[in-house]
Amino acid sequence: MSTIERIRNRRIAKRDARAIERAMTSAPTQSMRDEIAIFSQHRVF
Template identity: 55%
Template structure:
């Protein structure tokens, strides 16, 4: 894996983490937040 691939992967991971964070903050209930947490933990970063 070269440097540009690593940088691209890091950007993608950061973008996914921000999206998960936005979804978690906008979730209307604690149950939805729990589901988002479970899905986020299963993500292969």
């Protein structure tokens, strides 16, 4: 894997983590936060 690919993958992973964090904080119910948590645990970063 090239350096450029590693940097790109790290940026994508950080962007996804920020999106998941925003979804967690804006979820109106605990059950939705639970679903987001399950989804994020199954993501491959």
